[in-house]
Amino acid sequence: MPQHKSAKKRVRQNNKKKLANKSILTRYRSAISEFVKSIDLGDKKKSQELLSLANSAGSKAVSKGIIKRQAASRKISALSKMLN
Numbered sequence: 001m002p003q004h005k006s007a008k009k010r011v012r013q014n015n016k017k018k019l020a021n022k023s024i025l026t027r028y029r030s031a032i033s034e035f036v037k038s039i040d041l042g043d044k045k046k047s048q049e050l051l052s053l054a055n056s057a058g059s060k061a062v063s064k065g066i067i068k069r070q071a072a073s074r075k076i077s078a079l080s081k082m083l084n
Contacts, residue, residue, distance in 0.1 A: 021066050028057040030068070032079065039082050047083055053081060 002008045030055040038047040058072035 024061050025066050028061045031057040051079055060069055
């Protein structure tokens with residue numbers, strides 16, 4: 001356990017940021033899994049909408065520094081191939 005006031009504050013800040021990052025990452029992963037489910041069902045129109053949502057969720061995760069830009073780009077490219 002931290003003893004200094006600044007260390008205690010840093011623990012609080014880290015926990016708060018961890019929850020925010022987890023929320024964004026969960027949203028990104030959920031968007032991808034929803035897209036994959038719609039592909040399995042064969043609903044092309046719904047899949048296109050979900051691909052757009054996954055793309056925006058990935059872009060947000062990249063802008064927040066949660067995932068790397070190339071990783072998000074690679075994932076969206078793979079999902080696009082699945083759609084086509």
